[in-house]
Amino acid sequence: MKLFKRFHFIRLSKVRSMPLVIGLSCFLSLGLSSQPVFADGHKSFEITILHTNDFHARFRPISKYDNNCSAENNAEGKCFGGSARLISAIEDARSRHKNTILLDGGDQFQGTLFYTMYKGKVAAEMMNKMQYDGMAVGNHEFDDGPVTLRAFMDTVNFPVLMANANVDLEPELKDKLQKSTIIVKDNRKIGLIGVVTEDVVDISSPGDNIIFTDAITAVQTEVDALTQQGVNIIILLSHSSYAIDKEIAANTTGVDVIVGGHDNTYLSNVSDRAKGPYPTVVNDTQIIQAYAYGKFLGELSVVFDDKGEVVSATGEPITIDKLISENSDVVARLDELEVPINELKEREVGSVSSELNGNRAVCRVQECDMGNMIADAMRHAVMDKGYTIALMNSGGIRASLDSGQVTLGEVMTILPFQNTLATFKVTGKQLLTAIENGVSEVEDVAGRFPQVSGMRFTFDATRPAGDRVTSIETQDEYGWSNLNLYGTYGMVSNNFIRGGGDGYKVFRSASDIYDFGPDLADVVAAYIDANPGYSGYTDGRINQE
Structure with a gap:
C-alpha cells in the first residue's frame, strides 16, 4: 500500500505538560501505541x-x-x-x-x-x-x-x-x-x-x-x-x-x-x-x-x-x-452504472471558444461570465413572450466550463438541479425587494446572489442588508431606463427561485405565474447550440460601490 507524506502540526488545548505532549505526538506518529500512558499513570x-x-x-x-x-x-x-x-x-x-x-x-x-x-x-x-x-x-x-x-x-x-x-x-x-x-x-x-x-x-x-x-x-x-x-x-x-x-x-x-x-x-x-x-x-x-x-x-x-x-x-x-x-x-x-447515462451524457450540444467561470467564490459576489450566459439564455427563451428580465441564483451554478465542445452532461453538471423555467410578472417594488435579497448576504458568499439579464444594478455592501441597492435599470426594445417602482415587469427565473427559494419569498406573490417551462439545463444547451463558438463576457450589468 502506498504511503503518503504527512505534515503534522500540533494544536494543544488544556495542556498538562508541553514536553510530554510533544514527545507523545512523536511517539504516536511512529504508530508504536494507540494508548500511551501519561506521567500520572x-x-x-x-x-x-x-x-x-x-x-x-x-x-x-x-x-x-x-x-x-x-x-x-x-x-x-x-x-x-x-x-x-x-x-x-x-x-x-x-x-x-x-x-x-x-x-x-x-x-x-x-x-x-x-x-x-x-x-x-x-x-x-x-x-x-x-x-x-x-x-x-x-x-x-x-x-x-x-x-x-x-x-x-x-x-x-x-x-x-x-x-x-x-x-x-x-x-x-x-x-x-x-x-x-x-x-x-x-x-x-x-x-x-x-x-x-x-x-x-x-x-x-x-x-x-x-x-x-x-x-x-x-x-x-x-x-x-x-x-x-x-x-x-x-x-x-x-x-x-x-x-x-x-x-x-x-x-x-x-x-x-x-x-x-x-x-x-x-x-x-x-x-x-x-x-x-x-x-x-x-x-x-x-x-x-x-x-x-x-x-x-x-x-x-x-x-x-x-x-x-x-x-x-x-x-x-x-x-x-x-x-x-x-x-x-x-x-x-x-x-x-454509467452505461444507461452515457448516451445522454456524451451528446454534444455546441461549443464555446473561452472558458466560463462558474466558481462560487466569484459568481456569489459579483457578475460572472457563466452567470451572464445562463441569464441570457433564460431571457432569450422567453423574450418574445414579453418576459424581458432574467434572474438566476448563483447557488444554482455548480461548476465552470472548459473551452471547446460542450456536452449535455457538462451542462447538467453546471446546472444539476433539474429546475424548470418559470415566468411571472412583478412590480418594480417587488423587483427591488428581490435584488435587495440577492445582495443581502454577499459578505457570506451566499447562493442567493443574483446573476441577471435585461437589467443592471449597483449596490453598496457596506450599507445594512435591505438597503444596499443604489440603482436599478431595466432594458426593453427602446433601451435602458430607471426602475419604475409602480411599473410591471415580466420576469423569467427558475421554479426554485419563483417558489421563494434562496430567500426570494417576494416572488411567491407575483402574478401570471407559470412554473413548468423546460428544464434549465436544456434551455442553456439550446442557447449554446444556437451560438456556436460562444465566448464568455462581462459587461458591467452588476456593479459594487
Whole structure:
C-alpha cells in the first residue's frame, strides 16, 4: 500500500505538560501505541478522524474546475478525486492508524448525472463500500424531499444525523432520523451529533412537516444528553459553514471536534489558499473541513486524556490526485452504472471558444461570465413572450466550463438541479425587494446572489442588508431606463427561485405565474447550440460601490 507524506502540526488545548505532549505526538506518529500512558499513570486515547464533505455525486474524477474530467486527462494525471481514488486513500489511512473513524459533513446528493438518474442509491453504495461511521444531513439531501432521504437512510449502514429539527410530523423521518448517536471505537464511547444549515427551508425542499430549530441550542442539548450517558468524547457533524461552526464552538461546551461542510472551506497548515488552519481551534474545539467534491480526504489525529479532553490534534488534508491509485473494482462498478447515462451524457450540444467561470467564490459576489450566459439564455427563451428580465441564483451554478465542445452532461453538471423555467410578472417594488435579497448576504458568499439579464444594478455592501441597492435599470426594445417602482415587469427565473427559494419569498406573490417551462439545463444547451463558438463576457450589468 502506498504511503503518503504527512505534515503534522500540533494544536494543544488544556495542556498538562508541553514536553510530554510533544514527545507523545512523536511517539504516536511512529504508530508504536494507540494508548500511551501519561506521567500520572492515566492512559490516553488516540483516534484519527477521516472526513469528507460536499461530495455532490462526484463519483468520477473531476478537473481543476470541479467539472467532468476526460478519461484521457485522467490517464495523464490531470484529474482529482473520484470514488475509486478516495477508497484507496481511506484504506491507506486505515493501514497507518490503529483507530480511525470515517465521517461526512453532508451534501452527498446532487451535482452529476449519477444523481439525476439514481438519486441517492450510488452514494449509499459507495459510502457503504468505504465503511463510513456517520454523516450529517446536508441541505441537498432534501432536494427531492424526505422520501428520497429516507430511501438513502434505509440503505446505508451508518447513522445519518440532524439534531436541529423536529421531524415528528414527517412520516418518512419520524422514528428514523436521529439527532445523535453513540459509537464505540477501541472500547471508548464516542458521541456523534448532526446539524444542518438553518436556512435549509430556503435553499432546498424539506417540505412543510419539518420544524427547523436553532443549531446552538440543539447541539448543547445533545451534548448534555450524551454526557449524562457517560460519553466524554463528542464530535459534531455540521453542515452549517466554517463561520457558523466557529459560532457553535464559541457558544457551546463539550464539543471536542466539529467536522464541517456546506461552504466548501479548505483548511490547511501548508497552503496559502486555505481559509484557516487545520484544525481551527475555538473554545478548545477542533474545527475541520476538507473543501468539496472529493478533492481532499481530511485526516486529523486527536489524542484525548481519560476525561475526554483534547491533548493534541495533528493532521493535514490529503489531496486526492494522481499519486493515489484507483480501485479497479470501484472503477468497474461505476462503468456499469454509467452505461444507461452515457448516451445522454456524451451528446454534444455546441461549443464555446473561452472558458466560463462558474466558481462560487466569484459568481456569489459579483457578475460572472457563466452567470451572464445562463441569464441570457433564460431571457432569450422567453423574450418574445414579453418576459424581458432574467434572474438566476448563483447557488444554482455548480461548476465552470472548459473551452471547446460542450456536452449535455457538462451542462447538467453546471446546472444539476433539474429546475424548470418559470415566468411571472412583478412590480418594480417587488423587483427591488428581490435584488435587495440577492445582495443581502454577499459578505457570506451566499447562493442567493443574483446573476441577471435585461437589467443592471449597483449596490453598496457596506450599507445594512435591505438597503444596499443604489440603482436599478431595466432594458426593453427602446433601451435602458430607471426602475419604475409602480411599473410591471415580466420576469423569467427558475421554479426554485419563483417558489421563494434562496430567500426570494417576494416572488411567491407575483402574478401570471407559470412554473413548468423546460428544464434549465436544456434551455442553456439550446442557447449554446444556437451560438456556436460562444465566448464568455462581462459587461458591467452588476456593479459594487
